[in-house]
Amino acid sequence: MASTNPKQYEPTPSRKVAFLGLGVMGFPMAGHLALAGHKVTVYNRSSEKALAWCKEFTGAYAPTPxxxxxxxxxxxSCVGNDDDVRAIMLGADGAFAGMKPGAILVDHTTASANVAREMYAEAKKRGLQFVDGPVSGGQAGAQNGLLTVMCGGDEAAFDAVKPVAMCFSRAFTLLGPAGAGQLTKMVNQIAIAGLVQGLSEAIAFGQKAGLDMNLVLEVIGKGAAQSWQMDNRGKTMIEGKFDFGFATAWMRKDLGIALEEAKRNGARLPVTALVDQFYADIKEMGGARWDTSSLIKRLK
Structure with a gap:
């Protein structure tokens, strides 16, 4: 990434920052911070990943948050789920125990709105600031520094951190108070679930009908049916290629969070619940790590 990075960074003063969690998203996100000239210290549960990051980028490794x-x-931070968020932030070795007064923590994990509000309240008690900022754009967005970040929290904290966060973002937007970022990510995933299922059915139908589906998508992609999923996944769905992208296991986690929130707020998500079960079928087919576009395999 360091040698081919296409991102053009806006000039900002060099800041001392930390990045906690170096998975497929966090590793390149932290890399963009280093490439932009910030002084980065990283932490990862497995030290091997952190040491590999230090070999690729300029920065330091610490054994605890x-x-x-x-x-x-x-x-x-960018980790796996609610429990992982609590694990890196709370306790004697957690981030909150080591942050200086007034420091800001932005959590990019896709997690529940409840844990976001919980961490926000805990940070406030300690004289710290917390912003929930789940992302959209997938691994490619992280590698290219073009993520869409949906934030919840206080405006002052958001404004302070935005210039630095733009190192790995194309958009970094405040949607409301603590938890609003996570709720917006749920809206995002609900919309994607229905789109991917609809696109799967459309392509499978067209193939059964004997159409040249690459040509069909080229034509209808210029009209009202156009979507990011069609533009970026249509051809690979036709070709039956799914060994990349956003894993179905991650999508099931995200949809589970949305369905739980819907139980609390009374929203009705019949299509989302159905597509979630379709992803369970994909897992049974051995596709837990296939891209979410693999929904079409159920229709073959």
Missing amino acids: REAVADCDFVF
């Missing part, structure tokens, strides 16, 4: 965030102005 508490040590990683020492003296940092901003802390970014």
Whole structure:
């Protein structure tokens, strides 16, 4: 990434920052911070990944979140789920125990709105600031520094961290108070689930009808049916290629969060619940790591 990085960074003063969690998203996100000239310390549950990051980028590694965030102005995190968020932030070795007063933590994990509000309240008690900022754009968006970040929290904290976060973002937007970022990510995933199922059915139908589906998508992609999914996944769906992209297992996690939230707020998600079960079928087919566009395999 360091040698072919196409991102053009807006000039910002170099800040001391930490990044907690170096998965497929966090690894390149932290890399963009380093490439933009910030002083980055990383933490990852498996030290091998953190050491690999340090070989690729200029930065330091710390063995605990508490040590990683020492003296940092901003802390970014991207882990797996609610429990992982609590694990890296709370406790004697957690980030909150090591952050300096007034420091800001932005959590990019896709998690529940409840845990976002919980971490926001805990940060406030400690004289810290917390922003929930789940992302959209997938691994490619992280690698290219073009993520869409949906934020919840206080405006002052958001405004302070935005210039630095734009190193890995194309859009970094405040949607409301704590939890609003996570709720917006749920809206995003609900919309995608229905789109992918509809596109799967359309392509499978066209193939059964004997149409040249590459040509069909080229034509209808210029009209009202156009979508990001059609533009970026249509051809690979036709070709039956799914060994890339956003894993169905991750999508099931995200849809589960949305369905739980719907139980609390009374929203009705009949199509989302159905597509979630379709993804369960894909998992049974051995596709837990296939791209979400693999829904079409159920129709073959």
